[in-house]
Amino acid sequence: MSVTIGVGVGDAADTARAVQAAVEQARAQLGGAAPQAAYITTTVDHDAARVHAAFRQVLAGVPLHGVTTSLGVLTPAGVRNEGHGAVAVMLVGGAPGTAFVASSLEADGRRAGEAAARELVHKASGKQPRMILFNASPGVEEEMLRGIASVCPDVPCQGGSAADHAIAGQWSVFTHEGPVSAGVSLLGIFGEVRVGTSLSTPYIPSGVHARATGARGRTLLTLDGQPAAQVLGRWLEGAIDDQVRSGGNILAQTALRPVAVRRDVGGRDHYVTVHPAQVHADTGAVDIFARIEPDDEVCLMNGTAEGLVAEVSHLIDAALAQGGLTTRDVKGAALIFCAGCAGALGPRIDEGLRTFSRLLPGVPLLGLCTFGEQGYIPGLGNVHQDLSLSLTLFA
């Protein structure tokens, strides 16, 4: 027996009714298969604890995993968020042992990744997962992925980081036990399941670059020895002058002109895109949503809304090719779409999402908007980056 996937979305204002509706839609697509795990999400318009409790009640005994999504829930017909927020669920059906969930609340990222991965493997009686759906709070995803790799080497991790609307820390990670503001949750897929994965960004290097001469965690201090905000301000030709002077959020201004770190992958370039988030006027430092290490070469990237829309078909093609799948094989899809990209696109995101209806008609899709994306790059392993699209196809 192979995997079956069902997806449902609920947008009633009442949380319990929204969850009930989402589960009913998802169950109806399982063809009678028993759900082995549920990938759940909600916008922060709903209270996370009530969402979790409602799923737990309706899906009694089914392991839960997920994160909150920014902006809305992504479907093949477009974004769902009519006004009261939205909740959604992907049910993974199949024989017992098809899916397990695990989580960790350890503050140390590497230890958290290791602990969650060990729990996952233990639940599967020592078997390695075919792939892992990874969801975590923003902050230390790189270390979490390293921790997972130490337990599950070469297992692809695809996912996204918890998000809210205001970038105000109102996000949650859904572990089976409940929602948490900080932690990691994994949903491992095991057994007779074929998967295709891809992680992509629709940006090209501008040719403008500088050396990171000062960086600490997710704060970029200096580029070529000068305050990072000043360098970025020059690169963006006035677009963030107010913020360089007075400080502030630059997510919108940098969504189509982010920075990236070039990595060599067997003679090819992979650009790890990084979203500059906040300028500190007093120090000239810039908060970012992924790590840049001292000595990294930081490049300015260029993108367009058209490129973002078109990227969806590339993403699907790449995932099909990676998994050796045809469109007829695909039984379900999990899409992670950077919230910054989705915010920059606005209603045009629906054009990109409708690509799923065109290329994968009738395939259940669960899509989230996140504050950081994770995916597997052959030759590089699992990476965390920003302003990216991450796709998993199940067959």
Add this chain to the structure above:
Amino acid sequence: MANQISRITSFVEKRRLGFGVARLIMMSGVNVRGFGPNDPDPPEALRRLEQVLPQILTPQEQQELTHLLSEAAT
């Protein structure tokens, strides 16, 4: 003029649904859902909303909103 944030939110929700309001919150950094119709408008929050409205509404919709806000003020 009071209650502008609440009126702006209602207008965006009617024209752009919850997704539009969520974009407004993300791009401005102002949690507009926290403002009721009788709450005062913090000037800095209002300024940030005004800065991002052109990215969310069409020029015609912005004119309609301006008209609505000035009518409410009189």
